[in-house]
Each structure stands twice: as structure tokens, then as C-alpha cells.
Amino acid sequence: MREQFEEAEDIGNAQTLALLGRAFRYVAPLKGRFAAKFVLLMVSLLPLLVLPFPVKIVIDHVITGIPIGEQPIPYPALIQPLIDLLADLSRLEILLWTIGAQLALVFLIGAVGTGGGERDQADAWLASGHDQATNTENAANAGFSMASGILGLFDLRFTIRLTQALNHHYRSLLFDRIQSLPMTAFDDERIGDAVYRVMYDTPAITNSIYRIVLTPLASVLFALLVLWVLQMQFGEHPVIVGSALGILLVVLLFTLPFSAALRKRSARSRKAGATTTSTLEEGLSNMLAVQSLGGEERERQRFDRDSWESFTRHRRQMAMGMIVAVTAGIPGVLVGAYAFEYIAGLVIDGRITAGDFSLLFSYFLIFVFALVDAGALWIRVQETAMGLHRVFFLMDLPNEADPPDAVALAPLRSAVEIEGVDVHYPDGTQALTDISLVAKVGEITALAGPAGAGKTTLAYLIPRFLRPSQGQVRYDGQDIAEVQRDAIRSQVAFVFQETVLFDATIEANIRLGRPDASETEVRRAAQIAGADAFVRELPQGYQTPLGRGGGKLSVGQRQRLAIARALVRDAPILILDEPTSALDPETEQALVRALREASRDRVVVVIAHRLSTIRDADQILFLESGRIIERGTHAELLQQPDGHFRRFVELQTRGAA
Numbered sequence: 001m002r003e004q005f006e007e008a009e010d011i012g013n014a015q016t017l018a019l020l021g022r023a024f025r026y027v028a029p030l031k032g033r034f035a036a037k038f039v040l041l042m043v044s045l046l047p048l049l050v051l052p053f054p055v056k057i058v059i060d061h062v063i064t065g066i067p068i069g070e071q072p073i074p075y076p077a078l079i080q081p082l083i084d085l086l087a088d089l090s091r092l093e094i095l096l097w098t099i100g101a102q103l104a105l106v107f108l109i110g111a112v113g114t115g116g117g118e119r120d121q122a123d124a125w126l127a128s129g130h131d132q133a134t135n136t137e138n139a140a141n142a143g144f145s146m147a148s149g150i151l152g153l154f155d156l157r158f159t160i161r162l163t164q165a166l167n168h169h170y171r172s173l174l175f176d177r178i179q180s181l182p183m184t185a186f187d188d189e190r191i192g193d194a195v196y197r198v199m200y201d202t203p204a205i206t207n208s209i210y211r212i213v214l215t216p217l218a219s220v221l222f223a224l225l226v227l228w229v230l231q232m233q234f235g236e237h238p239v240i241v242g243s244a245l246g247i248l249l250v251v252l253l254f255t256l257p258f259s260a261a262l263r264k265r266s267a268r269s270r271k272a273g274a275t276t277t278s279t280l281e282e283g284l285s286n287m288l289a290v291q292s293l294g295g296e297e298r299e300r301q302r303f304d305r306d307s308w309e310s311f312t313r314h315r316r317q318m319a320m321g322m323i324v325a326v327t328a329g330i331p332g333v334l335v336g337a338y339a340f341e342y343i344a345g346l347v348i349d350g351r352i353t354a355g356d357f358s359l360l361f362s363y364f365l366i367f368v369f370a371l372v373d374a375g376a377l378w379i380r381v382q383e384t385a386m387g388l389h390r391v392f393f394l395m396d397l398p399n400e401a402d403p404p405d406a407v408a409l410a411p412l413r414s415a416v417e418i419e420g421v422d423v424h425y426p427d428g429t430q431a432l433t434d435i436s437l438v439a440k441v442g443e444i445t446a447l448a449g450p451a452g453a454g455k456t457t458l459a460y461l462i463p464r465f466l467r468p469s470q471g472q473v474r475y476d477g478q479d480i481a482e483v484q485r486d487a488i489r490s491q492v493a494f495v496f497q498e499t500v501l502f503d504a505t506i507e508a509n510i511r512l513g514r515p516d517a518s519e520t521e522v523r524r525a526a527q528i529a530g531a532d533a534f535v536r537e538l539p540q541g542y543q544t545p546l547g548r549g550g551g552k553l554s555v556g557q558r559q560r561l562a563i564a565r566a567l568v569r570d571a572p573i574l575i576l577d578e579p580t581s582a583l584d585p586e587t588e589q590a591l592v593r594a595l596r597e598a599s600r601d602r603v604v605v606v607i608a609h610r611l612s613t614i615r616d617a618d619q620i621l622f623l624e625s626g627r628i629i630e631r632g633t634h635a636e637l638l639q640q641p642d643g644h645f646r647r648f649v650e651l652q653t654r655g656a657a
Contacts, residue, residue, distance in 0.1 A: 011263060011389055019388045020381060023208050026170050033162050034213060040155045041214060044147035045222050047109050049229055052362035053079055054098045060355035062091045062098075071353055076232040109147040141167075142206065163206055171202040174391055180399040182465070192278025197390050200273060204387025211381055219374040226367045234352070234360060243339035247332045247368050254328040255379040258320065262382040265317040270386055272313040276306045317383065324379060332372075339364055402484050409487035412475050412572040415440040416462055416603050421471030423457060423626075431457045432626045435471070441572070444595060444604045446614035448645065449623035455607045456497065458623065459575050462605065463492040493566035497577040497607075499558040506535055507542040509561055513569040525568035528594040530587035531560035556584070563591065567598065574598060577607045588612060611652060620645065 011019075027034060053075075060066045068087045075083045086094050143160030145152040175198055227241065279302055343360050346352045352360065416439045423432040432454050439445040439462075447455040460466040461473050464480055472479045480488050493513060501509050510522050517525075522542070526532040534557055538544045546552055553561070563579055576595075580588040592613060595604055608614045615634050622630040622637065622645040630637055630645050637645040 011385065013259065015389075016259075016263070016382070016385045019385055019392060020208055020212055022392060023205050023388055024212075026166070026173070026205060027209055027213070029169060030162065030166055033158075033165070034209075037159060037162055038214060038217060040151075040158065041146060041218050042221070044109065044145055044151060044155060045218060046225075047105065047147070048222075048366055049225060050079055051105070052359045054102055055362075056353075056355035056359045057083075057086070057098055058095065058355075059358060060353050061086070062095045064354060065091065066353065066355075068094075071355075072350075073233060073352060073356055076229060078229075078232075105149075107149055109149045109151045166209065167203055167206060170205050170391075171198050174198050174202060174395060177395050177399070180401075181397055182400045192280065193274045194394065196270070196274035196277040197394050200277075201270060201387040201390045204384040204391070207384045208381055208388060211377055211384075215373050215377050219370040223367055223370040223374075226363055226370065230360075230363055230367075234356075239339065239342045241367075243335050243342075243364070245371065246335045247372060250331045250335060251328050251372055251376050254331065255324050255376060258324045258327075259379060259382050262317070262320055262324070262379065263386055265313070265320050266383040267386040267389075269310070269313040269317045270390060272306070272310040276303070276310045279303050279306045321383075328376075336368065400485060403482060405482070406484045407478075407482055409475060409478060409480070409483045409491070412441065412491055412603065414476050416573065417472075417474040417477070418458075418461060419472050419474070421461060421468040421473065423454075423461070423466060424469045430626060432461075432468075435461075435628060437621060437628065437631070439603045439605055440618075441603050442600055443618035444599050444606060444614075444616070446617035446620045447605065447607045447623060448609070448614060448620055448648065450648075453623040454626040455623055456577055457626075459494075459577060459605060459607055462573060462575060463494060464488050491571050492573045492575065493569040493571040495562050495566045495574075495576040495579050497581075499555070499562045501546055501553075501558055501561060503545070503547055505540075505543050505545055506538075506561065509546060510542075510565045510568055512565055513571075517568045521568055521570075522564075525564040526561075528567055528591070528598075529560045529564035530590055531557065531564050534560075556587075560587070567594075572601070573603045573605070575605045575607075578609070579606065580608060580610055580613045585612070592616065609652075611649060622648070 060071055061068055068083060074080075086097060089097065141160065142163050143156045145155035145159060147155060178194060178198070230241075340361065343352075343357060343364070346360075347354060347357045417437075419436050421432060421435040422430065423435075424430050435458060437445070447458060449455055457466065461468060464473070464485065467481065472481070474480065475483075475488075475491070502512070507522055510525060511517050523532060526535060526542075535542055535544070544552075559579070559581070563576070566574060566576070574595075580591060588610070589612070595606065596616065598604060606614055606617065611634075614620055617634065619631060620634060620637060621628050624644060630640070630643055637643055638649065640646055
């Protein structure tokens with residue numbers, strides 16, 4: 001499966017556009033809220049159209065004393081009614097009224113000053129850090145508003161909830177997709193990488209959608225509004241507009257060549273973060289082995305190396321962003337300096353007042369900021385494109401889908417048949433060869449053989465965890481390749497070799513496969529599995545929380561609960577992989593008797609090395625190198641003088657002696 005996780009380190013511009021387009025699909029359930037966010041954004045931007053005017057009023061009519069109505073350039077019609085109210089006031093009164101208006105703006109939108117550089121705004125981040133994981137965790141919970149004050153507070157809260165809703169929807173779909181992958185999908189790939197993709201790659205959709213949806217609309221519309229005000233106030237100023245458009249062109253020309261490099265740095269940063277998460281997951285999961293073998297120092301060094309590499313990769317990504325900013329910034333400053341000189345010349349020539357200078361230059365800055373936002377859009381989405389790529393890559397892995405014409409399946413009545421089955425792994429390795437058997441209801445079928453013989457692989461064929469390369473697996477004559485997956489799984493209870501328990505109560509763990517099981521059925525299954533006695537001794541009995549992975553219990557206790565969980569499922573097929581490896585002899589014999597009782601109306605398949613577990617099986621299949629080389633009862637197999645099973649028994653008996 002590892003080969004399926006090897007995605008390309010870089011993607012092209014066409015693929016980036018395709019990823020961004022695909023991301024839009026996940027906005028559909030939230031499109032109404034995004035429309036509301038756009039309205040809030042525009043409402044918070046509109047005050048910027050009038051914010052520069054209070055400063056002009058103070059400069060022209062308070063400081064320099066120009067009477068209202070005698071300035072060379074009249075005020076625009078949208079604020080002329082407010083200016084008329086100040087016409088007969090003294091300089092002090094004009095100043096006080098202007099200060100009052102600014103205080104009102106601060107209260108309502110948190111804004112004061114001439115515009116862009118002095119405008120207040122609100123944002124919120126839940127953490128602080130400079131690695132990829134922290135930044136993407138921030139993105140999943142970020143809120144922002146271009147205003148502050150009362151409006152900004154409302155907008156901020158609305159945006160945080162929208163951000164979280166978008167990320168929750170996106171990563172929930174990814175988690176659901178992971179659950180639909182084949183059971184062996186992560187056998188060769190550390191779980192930490194999948195965890196990183198779910199938790200830290202999915203927030204890439206936040207920046208992508210906000211920047212693609214909101215930035216162009218807000219920036220372009222606002223730039224047009226600024227041009228409209230400039231036209232009303234100053235007439236046509238081609239140098240001002242041309243300079244702003246020149247900065248837009250500079251941003252585009254000087255940043256586009258860096259798009260591939262930014263994507264590549266982002267991919268490496270995310271991969272390094274995933275490696276750190278995997279190392280942490282591995283170290284914590286195997287803590288007992290690490291401590292028992294004295295490997296703490298080696299694991300600490302491994303985590304230190306991977307953790308520092310993730311920070312290093314992120315710094316390199318940030319450095320590339322700084323290079324892009326400087327590359328575009330220097331020529332942009334030169335264009336801005338030319339515009340500043342032009343506006344200053346208008347003041348010197350007396351064509352505009354000092355107040356008009358502050359007004360015009362403020363509008364120029366606002367206009368430039370809007371166009372730079374739009375122009376830098378493409379380069380800004382590059383770092384998030386790789387996050388989308390990693391998520392969609394996982395979503396696109398082939399899932400365990402039913403065939404188009406899949407049929408339902410009646411409850412098993414007679415037997416499970418495997419005929420002429422071969423199994424190949426994705427790398428071409430042959431795991432099973434020409435496997436044929438019949439496991440009947442009312443019988444116990446045991447699989448024996450050395451480690452790596454293919455016993456577990458064979459058992460995985462029965463619930464269709466694996467599909468045969470050739471041959472058939474049939475329930476009562478029905479090929480399960482043509483059957484709905486859920487119909488198959490509902491008929492199988494599987495006890496895995498590695499016991500899996502969840503952070504829930506004992507009762508909830510036993511009921512996992514059958515939530516509607518009665519209390520009596522839960523207790524009965526626990527008794528058969530030999531778990532009831534120790535459970536009753538616990539202070540909270542069956543309501544005892546187990547902790548993560550059942551860490552509060554011994555290996556044997558966890559195994560008994562897993563067996564009880566399979567028994568309470570009451571499925572017609574019961575498969576147990578090494579069910580007695582951690583049981584004492586007395587509990588083992590009780591379980592063997594219970595399996596015999598359970599087999600009266602079930603197919604029971606047992607994988608075991610301990611002969612005491614399979615001695616009374618109705619048939620024993622001995623596997624070696626992926627083939628069934630012997631079959632029969634315990635007594636029949638022992639009668640073969642040079643038989644593989646007999647030698648297996650002798651070696652085990654000799655070892656016990």
C-alpha cells in the first residue's frame with residue numbers, strides 16, 4: 001500500500017487550478033453563510049470610502065482655516081450634506097464635531113484615521129507557532145474582520161463559526177472516506193501520516209476558499225468604488241490610476257515565477273510535519289517496548305530530529321515567501337514613490353489643498369492595497385494548494401466499493417466455501433496459492449502452521465477484507481464478490497490477533513458490534529469468554545472506563561473482552577485469530593468448550609498455534625508457504641508418519657517438556 005501514498009512532490013499550475021475548483025464543492029452546504037460573510041465584508045469596507053475625509057476637514061478648515069465652501073475642489077455629493085452642517089461653525093466647533101464623529105466610528109467599526117494603514121481590524125488565532133501544524137491549526141479556527149468595534153465583534157464571531165463549520169465538514173468527509181478504504185490500506189504506512197492529513201492538511205481549504213471567493217470580489221469591487229470616489233472628487237487622474245495598476249502588474253510579473261517553488265516548499269514542510277506526527281504516534285503506541293528495551297534515548301533523538309526538521313522546512317517556506325515579497329516590493333515601492341511625487345506636485349502647484357493631499361494619497365494607498373490583494377492571490381494560494389493535494393490524494397485512493405449490481409445476502413445456513421483461490425499483494429508477491437476448503441455450520445475449522453504461512457490472510461478472505469486474485473469465496477453457493485459489503489460484514493464476528501479496545505466503558509466495548517444487545521446477553525458473552533469474573537471485581541464493574549486502547553487491563557483481560565464482543569454480536573460466522581494466546585489453561589479450556597457450543601449454529605474458524613485450542617476441531621488445515629498441504633482431524637493428521645502437522649506437534653510438545 002505504500003506505493004499508493006507516494007504522491008508527487010510538486011504539481012503544475014493546471015493541477016493547482018483543478019484542486020481549487022474541486023475545493024469549491026465543499027462550500028456548497030455553506031454557500032448561504034459565505035454570502036452573508038461577503039455582505040459583512042463589504043459593509044466593513046464601505047466606511048473606508050469616507051474615513052479619509054475627517055482628516056481633510058481638520059487640515060483644511062481647522063488648521064489652515066479655509067472656509068467651508070471655498071476649497072478649490074468641492075466635496076463629493078455623498079458627504080456634502082454632512083459638510084453643510086459644519087458651514088457656520090467655528091474652527092473649534094468643527095474640530096469637536098469631527099472628533100465626535102471619529103469616536104462614533106471607533107465605537108461602531110473601530111476605525112480612525114486616513115484609511116488603510118491606520119484602520120483597526122479584528123482577528124483571532126487559537127495558538128502561536130511557526131511550524132506547519134500550528135499554522136494550519138490556526139487556519140481551522142481563525143476569525144477575521146476588516147472592521148473592529150461593534151461590527152467587527154459580530155463579524156469576527158460569525159467568521160470563526162463559519163471557518164470551523166467549513167473545516168469540520170471537510171475533515172469529517174475525509175475521515176469517512178478513510179473508513180471506507182480497505183482494511184489493509186494502512187498496513188505499510190504509518191497512521192501518523194493519515195492523522196496529519198485529517199488534522200493539519202484539511203485547514204488548507206479555509207485559506208483557499210477565503211482567498212478565492214472573498215479576495216477577488218472584495219478587492220475588485222472596492223477598487224472600483226475607490227475609483228468612483230476619486231472620479232467624483234478629483235476628476236480623472238490617469239497617473240494615480242496608472243501607478244496603482246502598475247503595482248498590480250509588478251506583483252503579477254515578479255511573483256508568478258515563484259509559484260512552483262512555493263508549492264514545493266509547502267509540500268516538503270507538510271511532509272516533514274507528517275513525519276513528526278508519525279514518529280510521535282509510533283513512540284507513544286510502543287512506549288512499553290521502548291522503556292523495556294532502554295530505547296528512550298534513541299526515540300528522543302529520533303523525535304528531536306524529525307521535530308526540528310519540520311520547523312526547518314517551515315522556515316524555508318517562510319524564507320521563500322519573504323524573497324517573493326522583496327522581489328515584488330522593491331519595484332512596487334518605486335512605482336509608489338513616483339505617485340507620491342506626482343501628488344506632492346499638485347499641492348505645490350496649488351491645484352489641491354494639503355487636506356486634499358492626505359485624501360488623495362490615502363485613496364491611492366487603499367486602491368493599491370486592494371489591487372495588490374487581487375494580484376497576489378495566485379501566489380498566496382500556492383502554499384495551500386499542496387494541503388488540498390494531500391487531502392484529495394487520500395480521498396482518491398480506491399475504496400472498498402460494492403460492484404454496481406451488488407446483491408443482498410441471506411443469513412448463512414450451511415457453509416462457507418473457498419475454491420481455487422490465489423491472493424497476490426499489490427507488489428506482486430503471492431500470499432496464497434490454490435486454496436480450497438469448506439467450513440460448515442456446526443463445525444470448528446482450525447488453521448495451523450508456522451508464522452507467515454498465510455493463515456490470517458486466508459481468514460481475511462471470508463469477510464472480504466481481501467479479494468482473491470482468482471477463485472471464489474462463497475456463502476451457501478453465493479459468490480461474495482457480487483454481494484454488498486455490509487451484508488457480508490454483518491454475518492461475521494472477527495477477533496483479531498491484536499486486541500483493539502476503545503476509550504469507553506467495558507459494556508460499551510462489548511456492545512460495539514451490536515449496540516442493542518441486552519444486559520443479559522452482554523453478561524453471558526463475558527462469562528463464556530472468561531471475562532465476567534474480573535469485570536465484577538472492578539469498582540465500577542461493567543461501567544468501568546477502559547482508557548485509550550484498554551490500557552488499564554492486562555493483555556489477557558483485553559483478549560477476553562474482545563472475544564466477548566465477538567460472541568455478543570451473534571453472527572453466523574465467528575473467526576478467532578490466536579484467541580487463547582494470552583489465556584491461562586483453565587480459561588482456555590472454558591473458551592474451547594464455549595466455541596464448541598457456539599459452533600452448533602455457526603461457522604467457527606480458529607487460527608491457533610497452541611494445540612490445546614485446536615485439538616478438538618472438526619478439521620485442521622495445515623498451511624505452509626501460502627498453501628494447504630495437509631488437512632484432517634487432529635487424530636488423522638498425527639497418523640501421517642512424516643506429516644508436517646505431526647512434526648509441528650512434536651516440536652511443540654518437545655518445547656513444552
